[in-house]
Amino acid sequence: MTIKEQILNILESAKGSFVSGEEIAEILSVSRNAVWKGINSLKADGHIITAVTNKGYCLSENSSIFTAQSVYANLSSALREKLVISVVPEVGSTNTELKALAEKGGADGTVLIAVSQTAGRGRLGRSFYSPKDTGLYMSVLLRPDFSASEALNITACAAVSAARAIDKAADAETQIKWVNDIYLDGKKVCGILTEASIDFESGGLNYAVLGIGINLNTEVFPDELKNVAACVSADKTDLRPFVAAEFLRNFFGYYNNLSEREFLSEYRSRSLLTGKEITFVRGNDAFNGTVTGIDDEMRLVVTLADGKEASFSSGEVQLVKGDLVK
Numbered sequence: 001m002t003i004k005e006q007i008l009n010i011l012e013s014a015k016g017s018f019v020s021g022e023e024i025a026e027i028l029s030v031s032r033n034a035v036w037k038g039i040n041s042l043k044a045d046g047h048i049i050t051a052v053t054n055k056g057y058c059l060s061e062n063s064s065i066f067t068a069q070s071v072y073a074n075l076s077s078a079l080r081e082k083l084v085i086s087v088v089p090e091v092g093s094t095n096t097e098l099k100a101l102a103e104k105g106g107a108d109g110t111v112l113i114a115v116s117q118t119a120g121r122g123r124l125g126r127s128f129y130s131p132k133d134t135g136l137y138m139s140v141l142l143r144p145d146f147s148a149s150e151a152l153n154i155t156a157c158a159a160v161s162a163a164r165a166i167d168k169a170a171d172a173e174t175q176i177k178w179v180n181d182i183y184l185d186g187k188k189v190c191g192i193l194t195e196a197s198i199d200f201e202s203g204g205l206n207y208a209v210l211g212i213g214i215n216l217n218t219e220v221f222p223d224e225l226k227n228v229a230a231c232v233s234a235d236k237t238d239l240r241p242f243v244a245a246e247f248l249r250n251f252f253g254y255y256n257n258l259s260e261r262e263f264l265s266e267y268r269s270r271s272l273l274t275g276k277e278i279t280f281v282r283g284n285d286a287f288n289g290t291v292t293g294i295d296d297e298m299r300l301v302v303t304l305a306d307g308k309e310a311s312f313s314s315g316e317v318q319l320v321k322g323d324l325v326k
């Protein structure tokens, strides 16, 4: 991390209060002049920093440039040490970037966030609309030491973590549409795409890239999404630093004890589909029935029209009577 980034870390952690130049210099073991230079460079980047003699420097509460430091400032020191977070202005897809990095040996805990994506990707080959500044587009590189069959749980605990982060940021009550979409008032506000590379010899994962896209303040959607997608808040406040950190905090809490499935009861209580009539589509087959729940293996349990029970581990719920949950 550069000195400038480290200064920003300190100011972000004390946002709204003064930190003396002497203190910053001491923490970073650099000269007061180096601090002064760093502050000027941060100001030139657009950060609102007040300098007052005998008090030091203060990053204004209204200074809202989205940086990795603004995410770090909301994290515990343990996660600050574990994660290497970057915020970039624009990429095709943060998942694609991190997969390429993973193939070259990129480290566990690398987090890439983009201000916009030009080729954001969703599940089943779909695209993910990722306009500049209004959403959180974030991928996390994981190198788990568990089997590939546990991978579904990465997505499931990410869904609970995203739902929690959104609810806390926007005082909302989100639901999870199996297996990994987050809905607010019947419309999708967040999608998750987990991509993994499997080591066929050991049955373990070489790596997994967890990608999460949240429509935070996106108000205008393309025609094809207008009826199915929504945003978390119409408020213009930048929720990205808080939501990103809150997501990471919740996610790593669950992930570090994934086999305990601590997320499962909350996943179930947030399940949008439980109790609903659905048509489940898997390949060329379609099944009608009522969802009765989610089993311990994260399968969707459905009582079919003929009274038999079926559990689905993959496929798609395409229709729910009376609800737009496509």
Ligand code: BTN
Pocket (backbone or CB within 6 Å): 092, 093, 094, 095, 096, 117, 119, 120, 121, 122, 123, 124, 126, 128, 136, 137, 138, 139, 190, 191, 192, 193, 211, 212, 213, 214
């Ligand atoms: C879906 O809704 O089907 C999943 C959407 C996942 C979108 C996120 S945004 C960050 C990451 N990069 C991508 O290209 N996709 C994921």
